[in-house]
Amino acid sequence: MSQKPSIPKGTRDFSPIEMVRRNYIFDVIKKSFKKYGFQQIETPAMENLSTLVGTGGDESDKLIFKILNSGDYLAKVDKETLSSQNSSLITHHISEKALHYDLTVPFARYVVQNQNDITFPFRRFQIQPVWRADKPQKGRYREFYQCDADIIGSDSLLNEVDLIKMIDDVFTELFKGKLNYTVSINNRKILSGIVKYFGVEDKFEQIVVVIDKLDKIGEQGVINELEAIGLGDIALKMLTLIYSKEFLETEEIKKPQSQLDQTIGMLNWLSRNVNNTEEGANELLLVFESLKKLGLKTAKVIFDPTLARGLGYYTGTIIEVKVENFPSITGGGRYDDLTGKFGLKNVSGVGISFGADRIYDVLLDNNLYPEFKGDSTQVLFTNQGEADENRFLPMLFQLREAGINAELYTEKAKWQKQMVFAEKKGVKFIVSANEHGEMFVKEMKGTDKKPFSSIDELLTIIQHS
């Protein structure tokens, strides 16, 4: 009774070479997280369904993978409920647990549950898979890794500065200066200030949804949709303001200057000219002034007044990192009441999430992975029969004891087959013996076959090649 094996759509297996590349990305990110004082935690894959629902809105709820209760889960559902055949009604009777769809909600739950043991401000990082019942498509998976760093219990904007500097560190290391990327920054308060400036704050959420579509429907599309929700001729004016056209016309911003100076000019202009944007603009000014003082390695950090990142839980700074032709590879922002749902009010936090899977694709497409050395088997003892096994087995363990990744080919196979094995596994050295028991070591890529007669000689040759 055999079946053709497959895996659920939107999920992936990772082969050895893919794992080496993924671990490289995780290691770079983890190193930066630690350098900035973040400490790792892990939360279970499964949370109580009640922890997850109603946190990210209806759309998020639909994305949650729910877990069927164990045992005779239907026994306690009453006949009437069951016969309604109403899926969303019955779900709550047969499912109490679900897979987390991000690491932020579990983190908020963790903070509240452990608030007495945590010293605030708490810098935590978390690298785990998350699951979303999204429609699978290129670059969008149903199971993927997030690498989150958050600072909770501090409203200092120095935290924003730290996060942006950390983004700069991570992508400078990963991209090696060979790939342009943009860190877009906005502040939710600027967006709401502009909307208030035009007196249409009752339509704030709708406006955000429309503005968020710029990439998809273009400027005229946005204007049409804004008019459609009843903004009339305000639509064009608001858009001209939000899309920065006006800033860029002013003398102080137009004249040639650095990216950061231009941004600072834009924020100053906004703060002076558009009532209600002062608070958000001043917050961002502090961030940009600090970045200017501290300097950046490779990040192009811009102020993007159109950046909305959905409605979500953000209340202040919003951050998004993009490279050309890819969806956002990192994003985050400040939230003022993430833990409120779980009973802990007025705790502000800010965080970012590196999307490891998209970063993986970016590095692959741009040929940016380093050559990986020493992670796989370095030495293969070939095996042409029992004499080789007896001869090489003790040496195999002596090499391993010396910290060298080594293997003995365990099968009685033809020489050619053993060479293919060594080739595919990326082995660096091949050890063999001839019929007289003379032993040789050879670099896979070389032709020079060196004789040796003891483990010490073998070690010397390997360590000095």
Added chain:
Amino acid sequence: MSQKPSIPKGTRDFSPIEMVRRNYIFDVIKKSFKKYGFQQIETPAMENLSTLVGTGGDESDKLIFKILNSGDYLAKVDKETLSSQNSSLITHHISEKALHYDLTVPFARYVVQNQNDITFPFRRFQIQPVWRADKPQKGRYREFYQCDADIIGSDSLLNEVDLIKMIDDVFTELFKGKLNYTVSINNRKILSGIVKYFGVEDKFEQIVVVIDKLDKIGEQGVINELEAIGLGDIALKMLTLIYSKEFLETEEIKKPQSQLDQTIGMLNWLSRNVNNTEEGANELLLVFESLKKLGLKTAKVIFDPTLARGLGYYTGTIIEVKVENFPSITGGGRYDDLTGKFGLKNVSGVGISFGADRIYDVLLDNNLYPEFKGDSTQVLFTNQGEADENRFLPMLFQLREAGINAELYTEKAKWQKQMVFAEKKGVKFIVSANEHGEMFVKEMKGTDKKPFSSIDELLTIIQHS
């Protein structure tokens, strides 16, 4: 609408110090895996339900956490099926995916699916959580990590030798010679040989189930149960044989000798005296003779003819590692037809699984964790106002650039509160400034406050302490 937050029973959060300890265990295991030529893969947490069911038997099927289909999952279930209220019948209509309950079945699926890209023998390792709807109890969780290493596509017993030597390496490093542990080895063919020797092979499975209970019901209990399944007076004879009493009476085994020599004596005796056990005994003899030649560091490796490890998929060698007062911390064995279910016949494999969560508990109970250094924040810049922020912010980034994990306290908080923060986070150095702008660095545990006036001086002090 606040709720008291909690997590599903049988699952756990891991705090920063717990994560440091867990990563230590994973790193030791991973290093050994690589040294022995194993390559890492990962498979999705979710597999198709059909991949998982019917692989480990009915008992295993009950342990599988099933995932509810997305959307209106009841729409396609016909009314009659639904009104039956038969959970196990309806499950297959509303759930197509499930969480893997081990890493072996997903590995078998992976091997078959990728057989054309894999060069055999394939040494793979995999470190991931698994989920089981088990009754939660001390040391038994519903979500826990397995660290698996398997060699597939080779029936050489040298693979068994490698795995046992690797167990020796891992626990020598983790236990530092301070904790006794036993590696019990059996071979399924010896057990079936003994059963056949008594002519009751039709009762093999029942007998294994009973013998497996020795720890729980004692020797007399086992005899009673064997008699109950109709073995009559064979029960006692078989047991005397299986429990080695006879071996230990023979002259060649009784005389003082090494553990391994005694084992080798037992196996020789068995092979000579009990028909049908030759094949299994000879396999184990090869393993034990190799171990004797190669030597072991700290592992006590014994032959345990009662070791059964359930019925599962094992067909040859069975391995189990125990320390006193704990359930098995590592286990594994050889299987001859794991991939058969997925259409690839006659591929033999052997593997072991380190139980990271139990090893964690063993190390904790025996106080065997090393002191962890350098993983957390090493330097904290204190913050007594804006002057400190301006002064220390550039230095903070210069320290990080020099590879030092550092933080600036972002809040305007009392000195005492900042010291508590530093204490709890395990910070090594505190940097501060007085009202004249003079800067000082002090070891948290010391009293000596050293003045410095530049980042270079600060670096020198830190790096030479």
